[in-house]
Amino acid sequence: MSKFQSIDFYDRQLSSDHGSYRLLPFRFTELEQGEYVVTNMVGEYLILTREALQRFVNGGLKSSEPEYLELRSHHFLTDKQSVMGPDLLAIKTRTRYERLAQWTGLHIFVLTLRCEHSCPYCQVSRQSEDKALYDMTIDQADKAISLVFRSPNSAVKIEFQGGESFLNFPLMKHIVLTAKSENKKLTVPKELVFVAATNLAVITDEMLSFCAEHEIKISTSLDGPKELHNKNRPRPGRDSYERTIAGIEKARHLLGRDAVSALMTTTQASLPYAQAIVDEYVEQEFNGIFLRPLSPYGFALKTKYYRAYDSKAWLEFYDQGLNYIIQLNKDGVDFREYYACTILSKMLTSKDPGYVDLMSPAGIGLGALVYNYDGKIYASDEARMLAEMHDFKFQLGTVDDDFEILFTNETFLRALDESFSYSVPMCSDCAFETWCGADPVFHWGQQKDFIGRKPESEFCQRNMHIFKGLVRRMEADPFVKKLFTRWANSC
Template identity: 70%
Template sequence: MSKFEPIEFFSKQSSALPSYSLLPFNFTELDATRYVVTNLAGEFILLERGLLHRLVEGGLSPTEPIYADLRARHFLSDSHSKMAPDLLAIKVRTRNEHLANWTGLHMFVLTQRCDHSCPYCQVSRQSEDKTAFDMSREHAEKAVALTLRSPNPAIKIEFQGGESFLNFDLLKHVVLTAKAANEQLAHPKDLKFIVATNLSVATDEMLDFCAQHEIGISTSLDGPRDLHNKNRPRPGDDSYERTIEGIARVRQRLGRHSVSALMTTTEASLSRGREIVDEYVEQGFGGIFLRPLSPYGFAVKTRFFRAYNAEQWLNFYDDALDYVIELNRQGLEFREYYAATILTKMLTCKDPGYVDLRSPAGIGMAGVIYNHDGTVYASDESRMLAEMQDTTFKLGCVDDSFETLYTNETFLQAVDETFAYSAPMCTDCAFEPWCGADPVFHWRQQQDMVGRKPESEFCQRNMHIFRGLISRMENDPYVRRLFTQWAHTC
């Protein structure tokens, strides 16, 4: 039977004509009495247990108020909605159209040198000579050529480290080389650049170059001064001051919205979620992305990753999210970006393309990374894993052809196994249309690209957040309006 082929139920009043046909859907418990029911396009509805049973058994009457809602959202079809399967198929195709564009994000590790010594560093930063840990011009030029081979019409080159600005000469060379090569294409790409930097070594020359070429800045801000400096130490104990000063200088030269910031949750952060949000508000950011530690690099060697569990992080997340909602209720426009990303998938027909919430997995297809030594990995996390002597997700090197890199057997296996429609347990989960796969995380944790879902912290975190977002919307009309706004402006 086709996935879109309806299941017909006959009316108890007539054995000749079907009352309605079920379109494909999954259901998962929300709480003790209600289920989240989703269709293939990610549209959802809440049904109480008894009503769900009657729907499945063919016992709903067209006169019931819920009937029209179920029909409008493509959970069932009848003689008045014969086009429902085709419309559902169009919505599914629209949500997945990004897959045809292939890789849009290309990350260049310019150097692994860094002036910070963050104990949770996930990239195993180095501080030795640049000949060993800087990307060469030859490798960079080959990476640019591979980047522009991507069929995606919109390309973003992101400079990573270490500290990206410690190899500023190469950064300039890549920008100028990529722009010149792009202009020679028959169909030039929409080419954009972004630098991941702690801003501690950023000079006026560097920022002026970024302004001239419209290069965005992404930095790190873990919270108030004492917390940031504890998490991100550097000689002089002035990491926070340099970051705040750098943000102000970037805004002065590049514009107010040219800089974004990310935080990482450590054990010291768990009781300070509201203070961290306040810091982002004070620094003039329009939102915050609350993220846990990842099991790579120094975060494992220093045992930072195991300093707290998923439940503790979710308590931190819930408290901080509720505080963000309260700030909005008081009139301050501020959002939590991870929630906004999920809500976009829940409440609209578009997919924001967040790598960790894609099916099949976003590694390789959404982003690829060129390491400082010329090796190519399927994601940033893949090269972090490689620094721990596990090169499972290595695609090849910059000397390889575009075709060779993207027909790598491990990459194709990961794409195949992380297609959630067919992954064990995912295929039956109501949250599947909003979720994704993280094969690198599961490989690191369980030596399995798909992962054992009952033991997966990835699943535990996301399912809790999905349920929490729905419950907040259902219990408070203001939150529903706020979340709808976030979804449509993500």
């Protein structure tokens, strides 16, 4: 058997002395020597021995065998007792792809490129204090708001980014008030949510009071303990950590604990401190952490931070962090790793959480739109960062364009067409295709190809390692299986 194999038909009737059944579409790959992960087209998986897998494919399974019953209940085969199997599989498939009809829900407004931090791993290089050059204008913002409400999605999230978003606080206020006013004019108002990405270093009581009044959630950066955070995120005064922690406490007091979240980025300096970083998040009373690698865009490449470590080093860091989080849960600490949660929801439920980097077809445009400070519109935040490298491949247009023109952009349509992983070479045979997704911006940035050369893709290397690791942990430990199931259902 080759590394990946797929069976993509169910009209093949298999008959033997043990009865007959039809195969439903599935794929498989070796997990351990002699054991295989078998997945169906909606991500449900089973573990089969090589011998059981061969008998299953060749029609040799007895209907009384446990493997047979599991394969039938999880829609890998259908027989006279499960004539509804294909219809149930189709319903689950429709559920998984229903988000495509909802269109774009996340709209990112880059209010300014100005920032008083000088983080060397940042994808967007810090700019000067010239507001005229690096701040979005009211006119551009109003045009962007009009485009936001053209989206057919019933739920819209407006996220403010920078630079440091609160350095253009007057425009943030204008957008919030205008968006709320426009929403009230709709026959059926949308579910409208606001999020402000901020380092919290310049936030004031006035800003937080406005956020509290209009239910604006806060997303900040916390890279770990004080020494590590301040090394990763330098600013005048060398007090980034102190300002972040003080800002988190003040924001929680005014907005509520659940209204404040944090993200970390793994630098080379972070690699030895997986447990310490998790401990910092536990100490600050967060419910979980997203263990993120560096992104290969913009300023992070110019400063050589992206190439400071390879994917193998980050995966070792990730495994250490995840294993430690599992142990914390065994010790009674309710804490989760959010990337694992996202993947597990695709593995263990019939719904797709809509995480842009793990969508098929790609989440660019469909999952998010970025209205840049200069009025240009990009298909994703990563596409905006790619433009910082003077590659405007994924610029859809500007705020002066019509909604229809933006979404009939040739690059956008081609990227969607080529990123449907069910039909992409190597992805189509991969047992993990339904858990994964497509990231044409990443692969274009790395290889100048929407699909990418999979054997050389860090995106594939990282995800395949994590997929196998999650399965191995669940199969080896009933506690982990129960824990991961809870994570999947709460994602």
